[in-house]
Amino acid sequence: MRVVQPRPPAALPPTGLTDLDLQSEVAVAARHRGPSPWHLFLVPMSLLMAFPFIWMVVTSVSTRAETRRFPPQLPHAIQWHTFVEAWTSAPFAQWLLNTTVVAVASVVGNVVLCSLAGYALARLRFIGSNVAFLLILATLMVPFQVVMIPTLLIVRGFGLVDTLGALIVPNLVTPFGIFLLRQFFKTLPVEIEEAARIDGASRLGTLVKIVLPQMKAPLATVAIMTLLWRWNDFLWPLIVITSPDKMTLPLGLATFQGAHSINLPLLMAGTLMSQLPMLVVFVVAQRWFVQSLASSGIKG
Amino acid sequence: MGAPGAGLDVVGESSARRASRRERLLASENLAGWAFTSPAMLLVAVFGLAPIIWSVVLSFQRNNLLSGGTWIGFKNYERLMQDPLFAHSVRLTVLYTALFVPISIALALLCAIALNRKLRFIRLYRTAIFLPVVASTVAEAILFNWLLDPYFGIVNYALVKLGIPAQGFFQSPSQALYAIVAMTVWGWLGFCVIIYLAALQGIPKELVEAAAIDGATRWRIFRRVELPLLGPTTLFLVIYLSINSLQLFDEIYVTTRGGPLNATLVVVYYLYQQAFQFFEAGYATAIAYVLFLGILILTIAQLLIGRRFVHYRS
Numbered sequence: 001m002r003v004v005q006p007r008p009p010a011a012l013p014p015t016g017l018t019d020l021d022l023q024s025e026v027a028v029a030a031r032h033r034g035p036s037p038w039h040l041f042l043v044p045m046s047l048l049m050a051f052p053f054i055w056m057v058v059t060s061v062s063t064r065a066e067t068r069r070f071p072p073q074l075p076h077a078i079q080w081h082t083f084v085e086a087w088t089s090a091p092f093a094q095w096l097l098n099t100t101v102v103a104v105a106s107v108v109g110n111v112v113l114c115s116l117a118g119y120a121l122a123r124l125r126f127i128g129s130n131v132a133f134l135l136i137l138a139t140l141m142v143p144f145q146v147v148m149i150p151t152l153l154i155v156r157g158f159g160l161v162d163t164l165g166a167l168i169v170p171n172l173v174t175p176f177g178i179f180l181l182r183q184f185f186k187t188l189p190v191e192i193e194e195a196a197r198i199d200g201a202s203r204l205g206t207l208v209k210i211v212l213p214q215m216k217a218p219l220a221t222v223a224i225m226t227l228l229w230r231w232n233d234f235l236w237p238l239i240v241i242t243s244p245d246k247m248t249l250p251l252g253l254a255t256f257q258g259a260h261s262i263n264l265p266l267l268m269a270g271t272l273m274s275q276l277p278m279l280v281v282f283v284v285a286q287r288w289f290v291q292s293l294a295s296s297g298i299k300g
Numbered sequence: 301m302g303a304p305g306a307g308l309d310v311v312g313e314s315s316a317r318r319a320s321r322r323e324r325l326l327a328s329e330n331l332a333g334w335a336f337t338s339p340a341m342l343l344v345a346v347f348g349l350a351p352i353i354w355s356v357v358l359s360f361q362r363n364n365l366l367s368g369g370t371w372i373g374f375k376n377y378e379r380l381m382q383d384p385l386f387a388h389s390v391r392l393t394v395l396y397t398a399l400f401v402p403i404s405i406a407l408a409l410l411c412a413i414a415l416n417r418k419l420r421f422i423r424l425y426r427t428a429i430f431l432p433v434v435a436s437t438v439a440e441a442i443l444f445n446w447l448l449d450p451y452f453g454i455v456n457y458a459l460v461k462l463g464i465p466a467q468g469f470f471q472s473p474s475q476a477l478y479a480i481v482a483m484t485v486w487g488w489l490g491f492c493v494i495i496y497l498a499a500l501q502g503i504p505k506e507l508v509e510a511a512a513i514d515g516a517t518r519w520r521i522f523r524r525v526e527l528p529l530l531g532p533t534t535l536f537l538v539i540y541l542s543i544n545s546l547q548l549f550d551e552i553y554v555t556t557r558g559g560p561l562n563a564t565l566v567v568v569y570y571l572y573q574q575a576f577q578f579f580e581a582g583y584a585t586a587i588a589y590v591l592f593l594g595i596l597i598l599t600i601a602q603l604l605i606g607r608r609f610v611h612y613r614s
Contacts, residue, residue, distance in 0.1 A: 038414045042421075045411060046428035049486065052443040053431065055454055059446065071457045117340035126333025132341055139348035143547055143595060145568055145588040147351035149365070149581050150358060154350060170347040173340045203332045232436035234550045239576065250438040254554055257442050264446060275439050282434040283427065290430065293491060294498030 060268035067264040079265060086269040089260075094245050095252035096277065102167045102248060103230040109172030110226045111219055117173070118181030119207050123190070133182070140175040144235070152239055166240040167248065171230060177222045184218040185211070217295065224292040231278055249274045359585040365575075369582065376586035386587065388562060389570040390594075392477060396566060397545040399481045400488075405537055407485065408492030409530070413522070415493065416500045433490035441554035444483040445470065470555050473563040480564055484551060488544075492537055499533035500526065531610035539602050546595055567591050 059067055060082055062075040086092070120126070121133050151170060152161075160166040188211065196206045212219065237251040244255065253274045260267045282289055359376055363369030380386055415426055432440065447455050448469035456466040469479040503526060511521045549568040552558060558565035558573065567587065575584035 036417065036419055038417055038419060039421075041410070042414050042419070042425045045414070046425045049432060049489065050428040052440075052447060052486065053435075055447060056443055068452055070452055071460075072452060072454050113340040113343070116336040120333045120336035124329045124333040124336070126330040126337075129333055129337075132337055135341075135349060136344055139344055139352065141596075142352055143543075143588070143592055145547065145571055146355050146585070146592050147348070148588070149575055149585055150351035150354035151347055153354070153365070154346065170343075173343045175344060175348060178340060178344075203336075228434065232434075232438075234436070234438055234553070235572075238553070250436045250550075253436070253438050253442070257438075257445075257554065267442065268446065271439050271442050275435055278434045278436075279431065282431065286427065286430070289434070290494050291498075293433070293494045 056268045056272055059264055060272050062265050064263060064265055082265045082269045083273065086266050086273060089266065090252065090256050090270060091244060091247075092249075092252070092270065092273055095247055095249045095274070098164060098246065099231060099248040102164055102171075103227050105168045106171045106230045107223050107226045109168070110174055110177045111223055113173040114177035114181050114222055115207070115212060115215075115219070117178045119185050119211065121178065122182045122185035123193070124203075136175045136178050140179060148235070148239065155240060161240055162242050162246055164246060167230075167233075167237060170236075171226075174226065174229075177226065180222060181215070181218055184215060188214055217291065220288055221292040221295050224289055355585045355588065358582055359589055361582040363581040364579040365581045366579075372582070376583050377590075379583065380586055380590060385562070385565070386567075386570060389565050389567045392564065393546055393548070393566045396477060396481060396548060397542055399478070400484055400545045401538060401541045403481065404485050404488050404492050404541055405534065408489055408496050408537070409534075411489065411493045412496035412500055415497055429493055430490040432487050433494070435487065437487065437550035438554050440483060440487045441551045444479070444486070445555050448479055448483075471560055473561045476556050476560060476563045480548075480551060480555070483555075484545070484548070487551075488541065492541070495533060495537060496530065499530055503529050528611060531606075532612055535602070535606040535610050538606070539599055542598055542602065543595055546591065546598070 058074065061078040061080065063079055066073055066075055117136075121129055121136075155161055155166045155170065158165075158169070160169060192210055193206050196210045197203075201209070231248075232250055233248070234250045234254070237248050238254075241247050241251060244252070247255065253271060256270045257267060260270070358369070360371060360373060361369040362372050362375075411429055415422065415429065419425070435443075447453055450456065450466065450468045450471050453469070455469075460466055468475055470476050507525055507529070508521055511525050516524070547568050548566050549572065552564050552566055552569045553572070556564040558569045568591070571584045571587040571591070574580040574587065
């Protein structure tokens with residue numbers, strides 16, 4: 001998913017986040033009379049949405065000849081070896097490692113630095129806090145394309161071009177994360193923090209031990225949004241990375257497509273392998289993903 | 301009577317002490333405030349603010365990214381005004397946005413209403429519709445490139461079965477942009493459905509029940525109760541999707557590279573070409589600023605129009 005400059009969310013009360021958990025719904029289904037007509041819409045719609053994935057799997061286990069036929073046919077025998085071939089014909093393992101390193105470093109950076117900054121901007125009155133907040137809002141508004149070329153020159157000045165550092169350092173903190181967490185910190189009651197302070201806890205201690213435990217949902221939102229953005233980012237890596245061994249999965253996959261655009265089983269096997277980690281994470285942690293996406297959009 | 305004087309003294313002393321306590325507290329808040337914000341602000345300054353200022357300078361330069369660049373005043377912007385290819389790219393981007401945003405929103409609303417029900421297999425339906433959210437744009441483009449292959453693609457097979465002749469899709473100048481619309485709707489639908497579903501579940505049940513007791517039909521409940529309450533969400537999605545669709549790039553890069561015959565040469569792809577194929581960094585940055593202006597104007601217009609139709613619950 002491409003998410004560019006996020007907007008300040010529309011105003012809805014912070015209680016607007018709803019639990020998309022499905023467990024309570026099973027009981028009600030029992031008194032349903034006959035199948036609902038909505039199935040007539042949902043079955044084709046689900047198939048339509050899932051079909052590109054299904055066709056990817058089917059193609060990846062076909063032979064090359066089977067993909068060069070019209071009408072298309074299902075494979076006669078399943079060709080597992082295509083996956084071995086794809087895995088060895090491009091450094092997928094290296095790309096997966098690079099993407100993981102970049103994503104994890106960015107997630108940790110964002111969670112820590114955005115918490116600190118967001119907390120200070122929400123709670124502490126210090127000289128220049130308003131200016132700092134306005135500047136953060138300003139960077140939030142500007143599309144990436146405007147700053148892309150100067151950022152490249154700055155990263156080049158630091159000698160980071162064609163290193164993972166170029167993908168990590170500019171993304172260690174996102175104005176969106178600071179903004180989002182600041183808004184959430186503001187909704188928390190201040191009394192507990194004051195009590196902790198009076199009892200002699202330090203500011204950092206109060207933040208870490210008292211405040212952040214109440215912020216699990218927004219912190220998960222920042223973590224998941226950062227993960228998705230970094231994991232799937234394409235334009236920035238395309239500009240700063242040239243060596244195959246420094247590429248992330250999307251960029252690596254694009255070069256893989258360039259090299260094997262007519263070998264469709266190989267291309268689909270590579271695409272499947274590159275998407276599998278995130279698809280698995282999503283299916284396992286669907287509830288967290290869904291809630292995070294929902295709250296990033298409409299919670300303020 | 302010493303009591304009032306003594307009282308005054310106490311007040312005076314305590315207010316002085318309070319003032320010094322306040323000063324100390326403020327000083328410590330200053331220190332803590334900056335200690336907490338400075339790591340983030342340093343990064344924002346270097347990778348957020350400095351590039352914004354630098355890009356202003358860059359847009360007044362001829363710059364090939366290698367040497368220093370020469371000051372040429374408003375020449376980049378003047379050239380932009382007379383560049384027929386840029387005008388073409390703006391038209392394409394506007395057309396793309398005008399198609400992509402309403403289609404995504406209408407389809408997402410329909411899906412969210414369907415998914416907001418206690419049905420069998422609902423978990424399966426939801427997973428299928430949400431799944432493209434995590435697919436990367438590159439993977440999305442590779443998959444659709446194959447599905448929409450003019451010669452061996454499964455979509456053409458389906459069309460032929462239905463008695464419709466095979467189409468060129470990405471390879472046809474008259475169809476490529478529409479194929480891009482279809483592909484990106486697939487990629488974005490899950491996100492929009494998630495947002496709508498959360499909003500639907502946030503609607504108080506009493507409101508719907510009250511309308512039902514008053515004898516409203518399902519359709520009237522939707523039209524008169526639920527739809528107005530979804531207003532803020534719709535406005536958010538319109539703005540968010542518009543901003544993103546004006547910045548369309550990844551899918552174009554992987555599928556059509558602006559072709560065939562510039563049929564999908566959207567603004568950001570044109571910008572990318574200028575910067576990294578023709579090494580016209582100054583000109584590319586001027587394009588970026590015009591894009592920024594366009595996004596800003598469209599967003600403000602949408603907010604103003606939205607304010608007339610959207611009602612917030614307070």
